[in-house]
Amino acid sequence: MAKQEDQEMAGEAGRLTRRTILVGAGALAASPLLSGVSFAQDATTMRLSWWGSDDRHKKTLALIQLFQSKHPGLSVTPEYGGFVGYQDKLSTEFAGGNAPDVMQVADPGALIAAGRLLALDDYIAAGKIDVSNASKSVLETAKVGGKQYSVPWGLACGCYFLDNQVFEDAKVDIPDYGWTWDEYAKVAKSLSKPGFYGSADIWAAAGTRALAGLEVFLRERQKYAFTPDGKIGFGPDELTEWFTFWDELRKAGAVPPGEVTALETGFETSPIITGKAAMYPINSSIASSLQGLTKHKLTVAPFPTGVGSTALKGDQYGAFVNSSMQVYINADAKDKDLAAAFVNFVLNDPDAAKIQLMARGVPASSKIAELVTPDISPVEQSMVATVKYVADHASAGFVPWPKQGAEVQDLMQRSHQAVAFEQASIADTVSQFFDQAGQILG
Amino acid sequence: MTIGHSSESPAATGLSPSRSGARPARTRKPLSDNAYGYLFLAPWLVGLLVFLAGPTLVSLYLSFTDFNLLQPPKWVGAQNYITLFSRDPRYLQALRVTFTYVFTAAPLNLLFALLLALLLNTRIRGISLYRAVYYVPSLLGGSVAIAILWQQIFGLDGVVSQILGFFGVHGSSWVSSPKQALWTLVILHVWQFGSAMIIFLAGLKQIPAELYEAATIDGAGKVHRFWFITLPMLTPVIFFNLVLQIINSFQAFTPAFIISGGKGGPLDSTLFYTLYVYIQGFTNFRMGYASAMGWILLIIIGVFTALAFLSSKYWVHYDDAR
Numbered sequence: 001m002a003k004q005e006d007q008e009m010a011g012e013a014g015r016l017t018r019r020t021i022l023v024g025a026g027a028l029a030a031s032p033l034l035s036g037v038s039f040a041q042d043a044t045t046m047r048l049s050w051w052g053s054d055d056r057h058k059k060t061l062a063l064i065q066l067f068q069s070k071h072p073g074l075s076v077t078p079e080y081g082g083f084v085g086y087q088d089k090l091s092t093e094f095a096g097g098n099a100p101d102v103m104q105v106a107d108p109g110a111l112i113a114a115g116r117l118l119a120l121d122d123y124i125a126a127g128k129i130d131v132s133n134a135s136k137s138v139l140e141t142a143k144v145g146g147k148q149y150s151v152p153w154g155l156a157c158g159c160y161f162l163d164n165q166v167f168e169d170a171k172v173d174i175p176d177y178g179w180t181w182d183e184y185a186k187v188a189k190s191l192s193k194p195g196f197y198g199s200a201d202i203w204a205a206a207g208t209r210a211l212a213g214l215e216v217f218l219r220e221r222q223k224y225a226f227t228p229d230g231k232i233g234f235g236p237d238e239l240t241e242w243f244t245f246w247d248e249l250r251k252a253g254a255v256p257p258g259e260v261t262a263l264e265t266g267f268e269t270s271p272i273i274t275g276k277a278a279m280y281p282i283n284s285s286i287a288s289s290l291q292g293l294t295k296h297k298l299t300v301a302p303f304p305t306g307v308g309s310t311a312l313k314g315d316q317y318g319a320f321v322n323s324s325m326q327v328y329i330n331a332d333a334k335d336k337d338l339a340a341a342f343v344n345f346v347l348n349d350p351d352a353a354k355i356q357l358m359a360r361g362v363p364a365s366s367k368i369a370e371l372v373t374p375d376i377s378p379v380e381q382s383m384v385a386t387v388k389y390v391a392d393h394a395s396a397g398f399v400p401w402p403k404q405g406a407e408v409q410d411l412m413q414r415s416h417q418a419v420a421f422e423q424a425s426i427a428d429t430v431s432q433f434f435d436q437a438g439q440i441l442g
Numbered sequence: 443m444t445i446g447h448s449s450e451s452p453a454a455t456g457l458s459p460s461r462s463g464a465r466p467a468r469t470r471k472p473l474s475d476n477a478y479g480y481l482f483l484a485p486w487l488v489g490l491l492v493f494l495a496g497p498t499l500v501s502l503y504l505s506f507t508d509f510n511l512l513q514p515p516k517w518v519g520a521q522n523y524i525t526l527f528s529r530d531p532r533y534l535q536a537l538r539v540t541f542t543y544v545f546t547a548a549p550l551n552l553l554f555a556l557l558l559a560l561l562l563n564t565r566i567r568g569i570s571l572y573r574a575v576y577y578v579p580s581l582l583g584g585s586v587a588i589a590i591l592w593q594q595i596f597g598l599d600g601v602v603s604q605i606l607g608f609f610g611v612h613g614s615s616w617v618s619s620p621k622q623a624l625w626t627l628v629i630l631h632v633w634q635f636g637s638a639m640i641i642f643l644a645g646l647k648q649i650p651a652e653l654y655e656a657a658t659i660d661g662a663g664k665v666h667r668f669w670f671i672t673l674p675m676l677t678p679v680i681f682f683n684l685v686l687q688i689i690n691s692f693q694a695f696t697p698a699f700i701i702s703g704g705k706g707g708p709l710d711s712t713l714f715y716t717l718y719v720y721i722q723g724f725t726n727f728r729m730g731y732a733s734a735m736g737w738i739l740l741i742i743i744g745v746f747t748a749l750a751f752l753s754s755k756y757w758v759h760y761d762d763a764r
Binding site for chain 1: 510511512513515529531593597598615617618619620703704707708709710720724725726727
């Protein structure tokens with residue numbers, strides 16, 4: 001169809017009429033206003049969009065080179081940047097009908113609800129996207145309304161990064177993978193000294209971890225952040241217990257006061273990098289980028305688990321593996337087969353895996369993960385071991401967030417701040433949280 | 443869709459005058475003059491209609507709808523406006539932050555600009571270099587780099603807390619404390635006095651030297667000359683700067699966006715009005731709600747600008763009005 005249009009256009013161009021010249025002049029006059037709009041119309045271009053750090057940008061650009069060499073004549077346009085503002089830009093592109101063909105999506109709920117992302121089930125059934133070696137439970141969590149809209153572009157879990165140098169200097173043992181929240185608090189306190197904190201706080205001014213720790217904590221109490229029908233999945237008691245746990249650590253000087261935590265605008269400015277804290281909670285997929293910013297050796301530990309000092313196993317084990325990020329296809333992608341080929345390429349191609357390594361976390365295909373594990377750095381080895389430990393221990397599934405999940409996460413972040421800056425009591429903060437969360441979720 | 447319109451309309455507008463020109467007998471002279479006028483205005487007119495007036499009117503419609511950018515808008519009447527004032531504590535916080543900012547940053551900026559303009563309105567060697575140096579901050583002003591610099595200066599181990607520490611004030615981090623974060627942005631705005639300063643300088647140059655000479659002969663000192671000549675003669679320029687400042691500072695966005703990572707934090711203490719519009723519209727997909735906020739901001743700015751104009755009768759002196 002596209003070819004036919006091309007021919008018609010060529011025919012038009014052959015006859016230079018007054019009308020075509022005027023229209024052309026008009027288009028030329030308007031073109032500076034439209035910079036950034038892609039006019040690419042032929043089938044041999046594809047737009048790929050992602051967020052990440054420099055390390056991921058470099059590896060993804062190399063990945064594109066490889067994909068282009070396997071598809072002669074194809075030109076992939078990369079669009080990349082940092083995380084802040086990424087989703088806002090992407091949503092706007094979708095609203096303007098100008099979104100990329102293949103992309104990472106941070107907050108897919110609204111886009112899926114509006115039918116803007118492609119369901120991949122047909123491509124999987126046809127063998128065009130091979131998911132036979134990918135983690136079944138993680139694939140399951142990416143389903144919305146029974147349909148598979150994405151495949152994981154890497155696996156990760158919530159984790160703590162540990163600054164081994166500080167542990168060594170303080171003669172404190174690196175904790176076991178099976179540590180409890182009580183043990184975590186004890187380690188944090190024993191590493192603290194004036195102006196230095198054992199651990200970073202569980203919230204940060206920017207970023208997306210305000211619900212990650214709570215989610216683990218809730219699962220140990222057989223609760224979830226959200227119920228399957230999109231309501232808040234826990235009560236005031238759990239939230240009070242959670243805020244109190246952190247408030248006590250803050251008052252003991254084991255985690256930093258509000259104005260230190262609020263300085264973190266991304267992991268680049270996190271307290272473990274600025275030399276203010278020894279433990280740092282975040283998603284495990286940033287391991288190599290984080291290690292690149294410090295000379296101190298880092299290792300990875302899963303989120304603490306257990307209620308009080310009681311360790312938990314099986315159904316009650318709190319930590320869980322999820323996809324660090326997923327790859328989606330635009331429902332209006334120009335060449336959906338080509339887009340699906342790219343998704344399959346990043347998921348299963350051994351040469352692609354050798355380039356990507358752990359740039360997006362542990363490869364989703366177990367076969368590929370084993371293949372590249374010998375090539376990776378010590379911190380990444382530690383990350384792989386942590387993700388494997390969590391995968392082996394977690395048995396309860398992940399309840400997907402409703403489409404306003406990210407908004408509730410922002411609310412949780414402000415609630416943490418209200419307590420940390422002592423602007424409101426824990427009791428008031430808890431009741432305000434449930435009020436406003438109710439409004440957001442309608 | 444907008445793309446299609448914009449690429450064809452200039453051509454379409456370009457066609458009509460040439461058609462009327464094809465029938466010279468029926469065209470009277472003034473009319474054809476006008477036609478050519480409109481022809482030359484066309485690029486700007488089309489820009490105004492397509493990119494300003496059009497979207498503005500659409501946003502008025504959207505402000506009465508529930509619109510998530512991706513699906514067609516649903517009419518909800520005045521619901522957005524009611525929610526803003528009855529059920530949204532963050533909106534009231536955004537109003538508080540913005541008004542505090544406008545009523546401190548705008549006057550302080552003008553005061554600073556005027557003081558510097560007075561200082562730089564002298565004839566000494568290299569004066570143009572000094573003027574350039576003081577103008578530079580406002581060139582850098584809205585940029586990302588400056589917002590990051592501010593984070594460094596007012597951060598935990600920043601220059602400000604180190605200097606204060608030297609005097610025994612063991613402060614915390616200014617940018618990340620809800621009590622002080624907004625004030626660092628006020629200081630940032632005041633620091634960008636350059637463009638107002640240039641306009642003041644131009645105004646000062648316009649004041650006839652005879653007035654000062656006459657006053658000096660009558661025995662007026664420096665202070666008297668400032669109060670009775672400089673200031674009254676400068677009021678039209680002060681008025682102009684004031685109106686610009688009001689409009690600009692109501693629309694402040696970039697510094698807060700960068701310094702707070704797009705969230706208006708810590709604890710909504712830098713949640714500027716426009717930043718909240720952005721969060722609701724582009725982060726939370728509530729474009730109808732954001733449009734309602736936009737229209738209220740338009741009305742607020744309109745009212746304050748009108749107040750400035752109404753009050754100008756009483757304090758602005760124009761040369762020709764006497």
